[in-house]
Amino acid sequence: MPGYDPVRDLRDSSNQSNFDIRHSAPTEENARELMAGSSNTQESSSNGTNLEAIPKESVTHGEAPMEPIAYQPTYRWSAPTTILTPITFEEMERRRARSKNPLRHRERNTDDSVGGRIRPYAEISAENGSVAEHYNKRQNIDRETRESSPIIPLKRFNNWIKSALIAMYAQPALGEHAQARVLEMGCGKGGDLMKWDRQHPSILVMIDVAEVSVNQARERYESGRFRWPASFFAFDCFREPLSSHIPQEILDPKFDTISLQFCMHYGWDTEEHARVMLKNIAQNLRPGGTFIGTTPDSETLMGRLDAIDSEGELSFGNENYRIEFEHRYEDGEKPFGNKYHFWLEDAVDDVPEYVVEWATFERLAEEYGLKLLYRSRFDQILADGYEKPRLRSLLERMRVVNPKQVAETGEVSPAMPASMWDVCTLYVGFAFEKVAL
Numbered sequence: 001m002p003g004y005d006p007v008r009d010l011r012d013s014s015n016q017s018n019f020d021i022r023h024s025a026p027t028e029e030n031a032r033e034l035m036a037g038s039s040n041t042q043e044s045s046s047n048g049t050n051l052e053a054i055p056k057e058s059v060t061h062g063e064a065p066m067e068p069i070a071y072q073p074t075y076r077w078s079a080p081t082t083i084l085t086p087i088t089f090e091e092m093e094r095r096r097a098r099s100k101n102p103l104r105h106r107e108r109n110t111d112d113s114v115g116g117r118i119r120p121y122a123e124i125s126a127e128n129g130s131v132a133e134h135y136n137k138r139q140n141i142d143r144e145t146r147e148s149s150p151i152i153p154l155k156r157f158n159n160w161i162k163s164a165l166i167a168m169y170a171q172p173a174l175g176e177h178a179q180a181r182v183l184e185m186g187c188g189k190g191g192d193l194m195k196w197d198r199q200h201p202s203i204l205v206m207i208d209v210a211e212v213s214v215n216q217a218r219e220r221y222e223s224g225r226f227r228w229p230a231s232f233f234a235f236d237c238f239r240e241p242l243s244s245h246i247p248q249e250i251l252d253p254k255f256d257t258i259s260l261q262f263c264m265h266y267g268w269d270t271e272e273h274a275r276v277m278l279k280n281i282a283q284n285l286r287p288g289g290t291f292i293g294t295t296p297d298s299e300t301l302m303g304r305l306d307a308i309d310s311e312g313e314l315s316f317g318n319e320n321y322r323i324e325f326e327h328r329y330e331d332g333e334k335p336f337g338n339k340y341h342f343w344l345e346d347a348v349d350d351v352p353e354y355v356v357e358w359a360t361f362e363r364l365a366e367e368y369g370l371k372l373l374y375r376s377r378f379d380q381i382l383a384d385g386y387e388k389p390r391l392r393s394l395l396e397r398m399r400v401v402n403p404k405q406v407a408e409t410g411e412v413s414p415a416m417p418a419s420m421w422d423v424c425t426l427y428v429g430f431a432f433e434k435v436a437l
């Protein structure tokens with residue numbers, strides 16, 4: 001990946017149209033039919049992964065016929081400060097009060113307010129917040145409430161990203177292994193059950209440190225009438241070996257795919273925890289099996305921090321998200337424990353996360369026999385996925401992109417406001433393959 005360029009990173013919001021997101025979109029569950037559908041046209045990439053043929057269709061834009069191109073903004077015309085101005089705490093509170101999600105309406109402790117001012121989340125969470133505590137507080141909400149979330153376009157996009165990673169890097173690893181064995185670390189409330197159902201696993205093992213989430217995942221599984229077995233475990237898989245909680249007969253034979261979605265950044269506080277995480281993955285993945293995941297992109301995070309003009313300022317964001325660092329470190333100075341606090345509208349309140357410095361992650365992964373197959377920021381994954389007919393179709397069915405808009409503009413832009421897309425482009429997706437050491 002080239003060095004970070006904030007000008008490239010910050011998108012020209014005038015390119016972004018706000019496709020009407022009020023229509024209720026088909027859910028991922030509905031769309032799985034489609035993903036399960038055509039799997040005929042496949043070709044091989046250089047890394048042996050089966051890729052689908054590049055689509056031949058084109059659209060007409062003005063006079064000249066042109067291929068639709070995936071959204072890869074290069075220039076920004078508006079002032080960078082428009083994206084780097086984080087939401088105020090007062091506005092955060094107002095938005096929380098407006099949310100239909102009941103978990104947003106918990107009363108803030110009176111301690112949260114100092115001198116009439118809501119204290120920065122960083123101050124509050126440093127005192128009392130653990131990751132498990134935060135996720136345990138999150139209630140299971142029904143589909144209707146989920147769909148009414150103000151950030152539903154972002155949630156759909158993230159779901160599509162995970163489906164794309166599974167299709168590109170879990171499916172090929174599972175190909176010859178019908179009845180694949182899958183392990184999800186940091187499974188949350190089981191939001192990816194449907195995605196795995198498509199793989200017809202022989203077993204899905206789900207782990208999360210938040211016991212309430214694990215119970216909700218189990219309930220979701222039980223009410224889903226899946227035709228394959230699943231096992232659920234609540235423990236910290238960045239601090240303890242899998243074998244200390246999971247019976248050996250479940251761990252044998254080794255897994256075909258291990259997935260770690262939107263979770264790794266909680267374990268990058270110390271080298272010891274990062275190593276336990278990678279050892280758990282490497283020791284339990286068969287040679288040729290894949291490890292897939294998503295996490296904030298260290299280059300983008302540090303780039304946005306560097307792009308802040310004022311020296312003492314450590315926070316950036318917009319109306320949808322806010323990131324507040326505790327310190328500013330030189331490049332490479334703090335490979336572990338570089339802490340920031342993340343607020344995402346209607347999703348993450350004040351949870352501490354750690355920058356997963358990519359070079360360190362890749363080096364450590366290699367030590368454990370995990371060879372990098374793919375790493376792309378979410379905007380690039382959209383571009384890559386759009387080239388594959390099934391993933392393109394899923395993009396349209398999940399209303400992540402609007403085909404009419406693509407036809408009109410010749411550009412594959414996500415159907416969401418610019419400020420939300422700025423959250424999406426914070427993240428990177430990756431795939432590693434287990435090699436024999």
Ligand SMILES: C[S@@+](CC[C@H](N)C(=O)[O-])C[C@H]1O[C@@H](n2cnc3c(N)ncnc32)[C@H](O)[C@@H]1O
Binds near residue numbers: 185186188209236
């Ligand atoms: C942002 S949620 C993502 C959930 C799910 N993977 C998804 O994509 O929807 C992060 C999850 O990681 C879990 N988690 C964080 N640290 C963990 C740890 N050390 N061991 C297991 N799970 C952990 C949290 O409890 C939470 O459920």
